[in-house]
Amino acid sequence: MMKLLLRWTATALAIAGSGGAAMEAAAGRVFVSPDGNDNWSGTLAQANATATDGPFRSIVRAQHALRTLHRQHPREAVLREGTYFLTEPLHLTAEDSGTAASPVVFRSYPGEIPIISGGRRVTGWQDRGGGLWAAPAGDVDLAREGFRQLRVNSTMRRLARHPNFEPEKPRTGGWLFARSSDPRKTGWETAVANIHTPADWLEWDVTVPEDGRFSLWFYYGQHMKPFGRDDMDGQTAVQVDGGDDVPLTNLPNTGDWSRFAWRNCATLSLTAGKHVLRWTNRKGGGINFNAFALCTDPQWTPKTTELPSSAEGQRLIVVQAETFDREKCKEMKISSAGPKGRKDRLPFGDGDVPTHWDPEGGQVTVFPAWGWVGGVVQIGGIDRENREIILTGQNAQQDIRLGNRYYIENIRAALDEPGEFFLDRGAREVLYRPDGEDMATVTVVAPVLDRLVYIQGDQETDTWAEHIAFQGVHFRDSRYAIAVKSLYTPDDAAVWLDRARNCRVEECTFSHLGGYAIRMLNQTRACQVLACHIHDMGQGGVLSTGETENQPTDCVVAGCHIHDLGRVYKHVAGVYITTGSGHRISNCTITDVPRYAISFKSFSANAYSHNNIAEYNEMLRTNLETNDTGAIETLGRDRKPSGNIVRYNLILDVVGMKHTPDGKLLSPHYTWGIYLDDYSSGTHVYGNVVARTVRGGYHNHLGFDNIVENNVFVDGTLYQAEWNGRSDMRRNVFRRNIVVFSNPEAVYIRSGGWDPEVLQECDRNIVWHTAEDLATSERKMTPAGTWAQWRKLGFGKQSLLADPKFLAPEADDYRLAADSPALGLGFMPIPFDRIGVKGYTR
Known part of the structure; x- marks a missing residue:
């Protein structure tokens, strides 16, 4: 794979420098411009003086032209500044493929930003008075789904919603909570446990x-x-x-x-x-x-x-x-002591749903059941006698339980706040309440395509779409599906890599999209997503899906800045390997996400994720809206050694959120930094820095043969590291780590279902409580009890209770002073300068 990467790099650099700053005409090169003409030759970067020749107007025309050019030379379509509104996805197949020596590249003109949009402009705005404006919906397919997003200039606006959005409390405000239809029984169905x-x-x-x-x-x-x-x-x-x-x-x-x-x-x-x-x-x-x-x-x-x-x-x-x-x-939990809720009924409180509302076309954004997932569910009606919203459609997948938080959207009567819109399907018009925009000059776009670029090989003919690249392009305006196969894995995306090989997306921007930026599937392999900026997404960043026999393999996501995800669906990740093997995620900065930054899932022997690497990534403010989760999470239900590696990552502020049955939000709540869930085994975790979590920097749930070494864990609120489960946990290693905590009630190590065989080795760690002498403390600090009792079991005999001497922990600078006692135990310094986007190099 490394040879392929080096060859790609050399070829791409040759193309980039081949035409100089002016990008003159050259063999294998065509130009595209929103001001062009598909009847022109496409060989000129701009129209000639007589306006008889110049660039193409559409990317599809450039695609067809590239197919006719000689394949022994690199071919590229150079996109000029402006927005290219697609009427259908750009479909690239094996017929569009290049070779390792002669790739096909769709790239931006130097110094310009071309935008590929899956939306339609909404124009013809008229003032209806009272702060309300209206425009014709145009040719949007209202009979199907219409649209449920609206971009106004560079801001995604909100569907008319109730309760209104609270900008000062963007995640904790503006909610309703599922209430019992019989208030007298509300409390008897729940109890406070743990x-x-x-x-x-x-x-x-x-x-x-x-x-x-x-x-x-x-x-x-x-x-x-x-x-x-x-x-x-x-x-x-x-x-x-x-x-x-x-x-x-x-x-x-x-x-x-x-x-x-x-x-x-x-x-x-x-x-x-x-x-x-x-x-x-x-x-x-x-x-x-x-x-x-x-x-x-x-x-x-x-x-x-x-x-x-x-x-x-x-x-x-x-x-x-x-x-x-x-x-x-x-460890408090709010447990059910009564019957479970229903998937198709959401009980509401008195006055929560006004009696005059027409619910047709409405939807709820809800966090059902345990609050692990969240997303949109369609409203089928309102049962006012029993005070229940009737939920319908494929997304009604989990029980609605007391206290589940939700808000109602796409109701005409809820259009009462600046920045909200509503699509009136009957009148075929869009209604919008401006939030300070000048409606005479504003740009309004409704996303209508569910994908923008589809790079697809053909398994039946054993052909690949390969050696195709996009460079320096901005993708925006795609819609999301209102029916997903699973709320755990929504899978809309702007760019699909389907049986693609050696393809590359580099220095591109993805924003204001309804799904992920990129989805890889169907044996896609050796593809790269490099130095991209992904933000303001309806779902996540990069997604790898499939089963073991057709999963993507050996792909790279590197140097990407990924932030502000999950506007629509919440069980998402910056990089989500639901299945896939041999992938490398490196030097990404991932922030402000509702759930994971990075996740590797193995659901079964038929759907596993093995031999992946997450390295040199920076993850800040993760798990902001869900719970029972981690910044980096793995799943190991195939119960096989995964070979996954988690190394040299910086993880700060893993938050978490959950509801109580009476409608309170608990946050921070129930998170770890690195979470090896459900039998995750054979994982090597080293060189990571994790600070400010709830249940600890590290959690091993039922896994075996996991090695955790040379990490820094700082300030888990409850614990610093956990091993939980039954007799399955065996032969785990925890050595040469630095563990520092300050909460007077926090614990060093917790283990549910403790057996000394859970840990094959736990030694040569630096452990430091900033306000307590652990050597003399009588608190239960370990599965065996006190620190002294822990050592009597044979653990920690070479560990030290000592200040590791961070240079500036108050500024999250966890480099070590030259005289740190950790160095004497063999701790290897962590290369902080290589972590995150700032450390990315080709």
Whole structure:
């Protein structure tokens, strides 16, 4: 493959310098200009003085001309400045192929930016008054899907939506939340779980109507008996307004974590007014907490969720546990204690969907189920009697659960905010509320094509589309599918590489697109995406898809700046190898993404991703809208050694977001820096720097034979590294790493299902807590307990508890001072100057 890369580079440089700055006519070269004419020769860069010859007007005409030129020489179509509006995708086949010595290149004229657009201009705007403008929809195919995006100048505008977008809170504001159609049952269907860690606490703001002595009843489930505890008496406590602990008693084993029972566990004297009630896990132990009640009636005794009334004149206050106002819990989950939701029904709260709305053509953007995916689902109607939005179409794929966040789009009555638009299919016109634009000079484009360039070989004839390149071109304006095969893998793209070989996309810009920039599929191999700028995308950056027998292989994505992804669908990545092997992703800067920066997936033996490399990448502000995720994530359900390598990457701020059943957003929440999920094995992780995560810099879930060495992990909020799962985990290595953390409650290493065989080696690490002496600490810091107990198991005997001496960690400068103790343990300095786009070289 390296020989191919070198040959490509030499050939491309020869082409680039062949014509000088003026790009004069040359053998094998044709020119294209929006001001050209397809009846001209295409051999001139601009029209001649008599306007009888000059460049072609369309790229398709240039394509046909290149086919007729001699294939023993490089051929290129040089695109002049301007926008090329396509009426159909540019389809390049084996007939358009070049050779290694004589590639076919579509490139920009020096100093100019040609734009390939899959949209249609919307013109003829008229002022309708009240800040509303209208224009004819033109020849857009309204009978099919119409369009659901609109670019105004260089900004993507929003479909009319409710609630309105909140620019000061772009990710946490402007949401509705799935509500129970029967509010009386809302809380009984959910419980707060995984609050077993000492010092976990929850707080509620409670209003007491009058002074009184209140019995405190808990509705809970616990099954600590297998862990040697029959009850939870004295393990937890409550405090009122920061006062003394009131220990909770009478909390016996209920027989199962989801089997709930009422118990009177304390008595509180409360005055009338507002109070803060805090529950704290003081000594550890599990409990699933559904609700609590405060009652002044000494005879009041609840048995089920059908609560009895209190005696006349007595006071009863019932609070659902998940409605806490504040919390500090390491591993809290909001679990379902009742029936699952439905895929085709979204329950809404009183007043959330105005009664006068016509839902036809509407859609919701929703994060269903666990909040791992998000995207658009079509509205089929509104059941007002049961207060449910009826969801329809292929995208209704996951259960809608209480608290799932959503907003409603494409409703005419919601067109009330500057920057919003609506396509009135009946009137065949576009309605828009300008956000400061001059509608007399504005450029408005509606994306209508789902792809712009399709480079396609033919498997039946065993031919390839090969040695075709695009260089210096700007791609924009494509639509997204409103029905995708899976919300986990939306796969629209501007450029398709389908059975393509040795093709290249270089120094191109992709923006304002409904899908990915580039999709590779069907045995595509040895293709390159180099030095591209990909931003403001409806989905992700670069996507590799297929099954083992036809997956793409040996491709390179390097030197790309990829940011602001997932405008439409959320389970996406900067570079997403859903399946593919032998790929190299290097020197990319990937920022501001809803989920992964980079992901390698192996779903089964028939769909795996092996021998991929992610190296020298910079990843900032990832996982902004989903949870249970990492900046770099792999999946290993084929349960085979992957051979994947993750090295010399810089990962900062892995955030995460999840809902609670009562409609709160938890963020940061449930993320890792490098996440080897579901049996990911045989992976080498080294030379990476990971800072500011939630559950840790590194996570191994059920994997074996993973080597993690020479990395820097800084400030995991809960843990620094995790190994979780069952007996499958074996022979993992964690050595010569630097681990630094400051949270007084954070843990060095956590392992669920711990067995010493999980780690074959854990040694020669530098471990440093900035505010605590781990050598004398009695806190549980490792799977074995304290640091001393960890060493007694044979781990960390050559590790040091010492300051690694970063040069300037407050500025994320994690280079080491010359006298760093890590160097004495064999830690090799990390080449920071080579990381990210700034370190990219051909």
